[in-house]
Amino acid sequence: MKKLTRYMLPACCVLLMLGCQSIDPQTGERQDPLQGFNRTMWDFNYKVLDPYILKPVATGWKEYVPSPVSTGLVNVANNLDEPVSFINRLFEGEVKKAxxxxxxxxxxxxxxLGGLIDWASYSDPLKIENDRTFGDSLGSYGVNAGAYVMLPAYGATTPRQATGSAVDMGYTYPFWHWVGGPWSLVKYGIQGIDKRAKAIGQEALxxxxxxxxxxxxxxxxQNLEYRATDGKVKPSESGLSQEELNSID
Known part of the structure; x- marks a missing residue:
C-alpha cells in the first residue's frame, strides 16, 4: 500500500497539473481557483506563524549563530541536494551542467568534510546559483506550473512543484531510509531557516x-519561471531583481 501511495501521488499531481493552467488564455490574467483557501492560509502564515515563530527563529539564526557554524550547516544541507540536481540535469539533457x-x-x-566547506565554489566553472529540482526540469520542458496553492507552514506550491518534490524525495528515499528519516527534517529545517533569515531584508517588498x-x-x-529558464527571465520583465527572485521560494 505504501508503494502504491508513493506512485499515485505524483500521478495525481500530474493530472491536476495538466488540467489547470495558471494563466487564463483568454484574459491573460492569473487564475487562482483556490484563492479563498489560499488567503486564509496566507493570513495564518504571514500574520501568525511568521511573526511569532519563523521570524524570531530566523533572526536568532542570523544574529546569534556564529557565521562559520551556520554557513557550514547550510553547506552540508545544500551538498545533499547535488546528486538530485545531477539526475534532474541529466533528465533535461544538460550533461555538462549535470x-x-x-x-x-x-x-x-x-x-x-562532508560538505561543511564549499571548496567547489572557489572554482568559477563549479559555481552554481541554485540547485535543480524535478519541478524546475518539468518547467524547462514547458510543463505548466498549474494552480497556486498556499499551505500552512509549508508555504506556496503548485501541482508541478509538488510533483517535482515527490520525485526528488523518491531519488533520495534510500539514503534517508538508511540514515534515518528525521535527519531529512533537520536538513530541510536548516535550509528553511536560513532562507527566511536571508529574506528579512526583503520584507519591505x-x-x-x-x-x-x-x-x-x-x-x-516569476521565481518558478526564473529557475525553469536558468535565469533567462530579465529582472526588467519580472519586476524583481535577481536577488529578490532568489529569496522567494
Missing part, C-alpha cells in the same frame, strides 16, 4: 505592496 553538480558533490564531500498576497504569489510564479 556533471558540475556531481563534481561539486564529490569535491565537497571528500575535501570539504511585501509591506509596501497594496495586496501582499498577490505580490507574493506573482513573485513566486
Amino acid at each position: 556533471f558540475v553538480h556531481l563534481n561539486r558533490f564529490i569535491i565537497n564531500s571528500t575535501f570539504g 511585501l509591506e509596501q505592496a497594496q495586496d501582499p498576497y498577490v505580490a507574493y504569489r506573482e513573485g513566486y510564479y
